[in-house]
Amino acid sequence: EPEVTQTPSHQVTQMGQEVILRCVPISNHLYFYWYRQILGQKVEFLVSFYNNEISEKSEIFDDQFSVERPDGSNFTLKIRSTKLEDSAMYFCASSEGGQVRYYGYTFGSGTRLTVV
């Protein structure tokens, strides 16, 4: 079964450092997403991406965040200057179509980011 692959599975970084979280979506999917889950809290939407641009973003997705699809296979989330409160599990997801009621998502297994 096709999978969404995320690397690394766990990353530790110092406060103020830049991090890049990587995702390889399913090859024929066109819509890409990042979600995060702070420990003990809900999974929260960050951003959706289609046709090489952001289609939606949440209030969480401020100027320190950016996303990119640098080539035909990778989808990255960059956090420019990490803060302690950025510590969370970050999930990448992809979808064949943009209407979640029809397609749902396929999620990756997540990257646990720890900011120290």
Place this chain on the structure above:
Amino acid sequence: AQSVTQPDIHITVSEGASLELRCNYSYGATPYLFWYVQSPGQGLQLLLKYFSGDTLVQGIKGFEAEFKRSQSSFNLRKPSVHWSDAAEYFCAVGARGSQGNLIFGKGTKLSVKP
């Protein structure tokens, strides 16, 4: 505001027993509803979804869920739980005004006793 509530943080059931995980939502119109499961070290896997039609929805792994508009609920059920069902279960609703954004509940952790 839209929200999803999963009232049970942790549930323990015996293997072979029936299971019901509760989910309540707050949404102004007909919601799109989902259940996802996360096994340790795995991603979120879609179990089932509802957006119209028959209010009893069948999913993978023997799960089903029933949409009850009058109770704003979408509870997940399984008649006989297996040890491999131990995982965390998330209910989610499609966000209004968004085609792709999901709003998740906090999740219910299921433990299975032998």
